[in-house]
Amino acid sequence: xxxxxxxxxxxxxxxxxxxxxxxxxxxxxxxxxxxxxxxxxxxxxxxxxxxxxxxxxxxxxxxxxxxxxxxxxxxxxxxxxxxxxxxxxxxxxxxxxxxxxxxxxxxxxxxxxxxxxxxxxxxxxxxxxxxxxxxxxxxxxxxxxxxxxxxxxxxxxxxxxxxxxxxxxxxxxxxxxxxxxxxxxxxxxxxxxxxxxxxxxxxxxxxxxxxxxxxxxxxxxxxxxxxxxxxxxxxxxxxxxxxxxxxxxxxxxxxxxxxxxxxxxxxxxxxxxxxxxxxxxxxxxxxxxxxxxxxxxxxxxxx
Ligand SMILES: [Zn+2]
Ligand SMILES: [Zn+2]
Numbered sequence: 309x310x311x312x313x314x315x316x317x318x319x320x321x322x323x324x325x326x327x328x329x330x331x332x333x334x335x336x337x338x339x340x341x342x343x344x345x346x347x348x349x350x351x352x353x354x355x356x357x358x359x360x361x362x363x364x365x366x367x368x369x370x371x372x373x374x375x376x377x378x379x380x381x382x383x384x385x386x387x388x389x390x391x392x393x394x395x396x397x398x399x400x401x402x403x404x405x406x407x408x409x410x411x412x413x414x415x416x417x418x419x420x421x422x423x424x425x426x427x428x429x430x431x432x433x434x435x436x437x438x439x440x441x442x443x444x445x446x447x448x449x450x451x452x453x454x455x456x457x458x459x460x461x462x463x464x465x466x467x468x469x470x471x472x473x474x475x476x477x478x479x480x481x482x483x484x485x486x487x488x489x490x491x492x493x494x495x496x497x498x499x500x501x502x503x504x505x506x507x508x509x510x511x512x513x514x515x516x517x518x519x520x521x522x523x524x525x526x527x528x529x530x531x532x533x534x535x536x537x538x539x540x541x542x543x544x545x546x547x548x549x550x551x552x553x554x555x556x557x558x559x560x561x562x563x564x565x566x567x568x569x570x571x572x573x574x575x576x577x578x579x580x581x582x583x584x585x586x587x588x589x590x591x592x593x594x595x596x597x598x599x600x601x602x603x604x605x606x607x608x609x610x611x
Contacts, residue, residue, distance in 0.1 A: 338363045338510040340533060341389055343379040344371075345580040345605040348408040355379045355607050357409050357581050359514060359535060360392060363486040363507045367391040369400035369416075370503055370514050376412035377419040383608055395424040401482070401489065402433030403516025404500035405440060414444050418451065421468035428470035432481050432489075434499040441473040476501065478523075492527045494518035496558045502527060513574070517581065519557060520564040525572040533611065534574035537581035538565045540593045544583070559583075562590070566597035577602035578611065 339362045344355030356373015360380065367389075369376070380392040390396075397420050403409060417429060431437065445452070452469055455462040462468065474481070478501070482489040486508075491501040496517045504527045505512040511531040515524055518537065528534045540562050544552055555561075560568070569577050577600060584590035591604050603609075 338505075338507040338512070339389070340512060340535070340578070340611040341367075341383050341387070341392065342578070342580060342605045342607055342609045342611075343369075343383065343392075344373045344375055345582065345607055345609075346373065346408075347581055347583055350374075353607065356411060357403075357516075358412065359580070360389075361487070361505050361507075361512060362389060362391045365391045366486055367397060367399070368487060368489070368505065369397065371403055371409040371516070372400060372412035372416045373408055374411040374415075377415045379607060383610075387608060387610060389610070394420040395426075396420075398425065398427055398429055399482070400429065400431045401491075401501075401503050402431065402437060403494070403502065403514070404434060404496055404498055405436050406496075406498070406517065409516070410440065413440070414448065417444065417469055417471055418448060421462065422455070424465075425468040426465040428467055428472050430472050430474070432474045432476050432491075434501060435475050436499070437475050438473045441471050445469075445471065490527070492523040494523065495521045497554070504528075504531070513572075515560075517559060520560050520568045525568060528572035528574050530573045530575075532574065533576045533578060534569065534572055535578040535580055535605070536560065536565055536569070538562055538579050538590070538594070539583040540585065540590055542589060542593070543585050546585075562593045562597055566594065569598055569600055569602070573600075575601065576611065578605045579603065580605040 341360040343358035343360055346354030346356050355375035357371045358373050358376040359370045361368045377394050381394050383389040383392040454460055456466040476491050478491050478493050481491045488506045490504045494500045494502045502515045512533045513528045513531050515536040539559050582590055587604050
């Protein structure tokens with residue numbers, strides 16, 4: 309009888325914890341917010357590459373293409389993602405230092421600060437990140453000086469524009485109570501990494517820019533979500549010969565991605581940083597090659 313009471317007590321305790329979780333369920337579940345699905349082309353509907361992994365009301369950014377802070381602000385205002393309120397942006401990972409992935413860096417450093425971020429930004433990425441960071445801070449020295457001097461409007465929290473830049477190598481690069489982040493080397497025109505996020509409820513892999521490579525397959529290996537770049541052959545055929553050669557070495561076609569995804573076996577494949585004649589052309593081309601579940605990413609989609 310005493311045993312039964314103990315069991316009942318445990319069941320009641322679990323029910324009460326589950327009940328509490330379900331009330332706040334939306335905030336405890338890992339979500340992917342596509343902040344920018346674009347490419348270097350300045351398409352007003354597709355911001356530069358930037359993705360947020362949101363866990364327990366904390367956002368972890370991957371890449372900061374142009375428009376990153378305004379898209380985060382839109383996700384907060386229009387989609388109710390509290391973690392993407394700009395002053396809360398404080399951890400970011402960069403896949404590589406191409407401008408389309410980093411033009412929003414100054415925005416990410418300074419905009420949240422001017423509206424109230426009080427802590428330094430923590431940024432992780434390949435060699436050269438520290439150099440880029442130092443130069444950006446130097447480039448904005450007049451702004452920093454005038455905002456933090458005795459007459460300045462940010463003098464009460466002068467740390468908010470600081471950046472701790474961490475240059476990484478492959479392996480676990482970040483860990484806290486929400487997430488473990490593992491970097492893996494990819495194949496692009498410079499030192500580049502993809503990232504795997506492991507949280508309590510999901511495994512998510514993001515490719516950055518890359519040729520199809522074994523390390524992406526191994527990083528996913530049946531993961532919940534693979535977010536991967538892609539180019540359709542029809543779109544590539546419209547580009548200059550030099551870009552076609554470049555893409556052949558450093559990007560992925562739909563045929564290559566289909567083959568990669570068949571081996572990586574993600575439960576969901578999200579296409580981002582996509583180059584195609586149109587969204588429909590990309591969908592049809594991929595559908596013809598890949599039988600698994602996939603979506604063509606759109607800015608501010610949430611998965
Ligand atoms: Zn690139
Ligand atoms: Zn790119």
